[in-house]
Amino acid sequence: MRRAVLLFVVLVGVLGALLGVRILKDRRAAEGPAGGSGVVEGTGVDVRSRINARVVTRHVEEGDRVAKGALLVTLDCTEPEASLSETEARLAMARAQADAAKAAAMAATRNSEAVAAQATGSQAQIASLADQQGLAKRQADRLQQMGAATTEASLDQAKAQAASLEQQLEAARHASTAAGRQARAAAEQERASLQQAESAARGVEAADATVRRARINVAECELRAPISGTVETLALEPGELALPGAVVARLVDTARPKATFYLPNAELAAAHPGQEATVRADAYPDRTFNARVVTVAREAAFTPRNVQTRSDRDRLVYPVEVHIDAPEGVLLPGMPVEITLQPRQAPAVAEQQP
Structure with missing residues (x-):
């Protein structure tokens, strides 16, 4: 009996310690700089056909790196x-x-x-x-x-x-x-x-x-790359018909990666366009990348039916987009990253002369 009571007391102590650590961690996170998690994205461009013609030749394959103006696909030009x-x-x-x-x-x-x-x-x-x-x-x-x-x-x-x-x-x-x-x-x-x-x-x-x-x-019989980037998708095989407006290829430019994370309503005042941020990627745990806030959404991504209580307002989140300064090819689309906003510097107060 005494052993069961002792075991119960130890278990309660461990759970209390874990709960305290969790509360302390959440408090430190809440008191720390604003930020969130996101996924790296590239600038995607869809290459579409303007004419009704069959694919004759594919000059690239998915995953190839191409320069701007490179020939991607040749259509039947008869x-x-x-x-x-x-x-x-x-x-x-x-x-x-x-x-x-x-x-x-x-x-x-x-x-x-x-x-x-x-x-x-x-x-x-x-x-x-x-x-x-x-x-x-x-x-x-x-x-x-x-x-x-x-x-x-x-x-x-x-x-x-x-x-x-x-x-x-x-x-x-x-x-x-x-x-x-x-x-x-x-x-x-x-x-x-x-x-x-x-x-x-x-x-x-x-x-x-x-x-x-x-x-x-x-000239539309030769589909060329509008930007430098990586061929992500080739939608048609030789012999297939390309309809006007149909996507024939998709390019992704990773030279200027970007990411979007969500800020809760209580932390929205910490974000503004042009603000500096720090990005960490799981693939590079010992490395940080500089970033800059580009846009802060004016409307919440999630809005409850009735925003009446404090808890309802806390559930409001706003998308924030940042552009990341990283060497080309280091941060690939789909990589998870952690984004931390740099706190604003308080304006210097001039000393008053006596």
């Missing part, structure tokens, strides 16, 4: 290349049509200028004939007024010359009217030719844009 050839032929045809329209516009311009010059010349001829006809008519009137002092032949010759100039003047006027109409028609033809040339030039621009779009589609 259809995009045929489309490019067609658009280039249409562009050549549009340029030929534009050159012909430009030449026609230049010819119409020269013709319009020539017809306009002819119309101007007709007006000058009318003015000259009008002067000559007026002079001949006045000469005939003077000879007729002279009476017996002039011969009949001279008078008839003067009248005939005046009548001939009158007819020439009338014919010149008709020719001038026709030349004016031709000049207006030539000007209209010139404007139409210029518009056709402008339309042909716009057609060349449209065809050129189509060629550029076709070249972009051809």
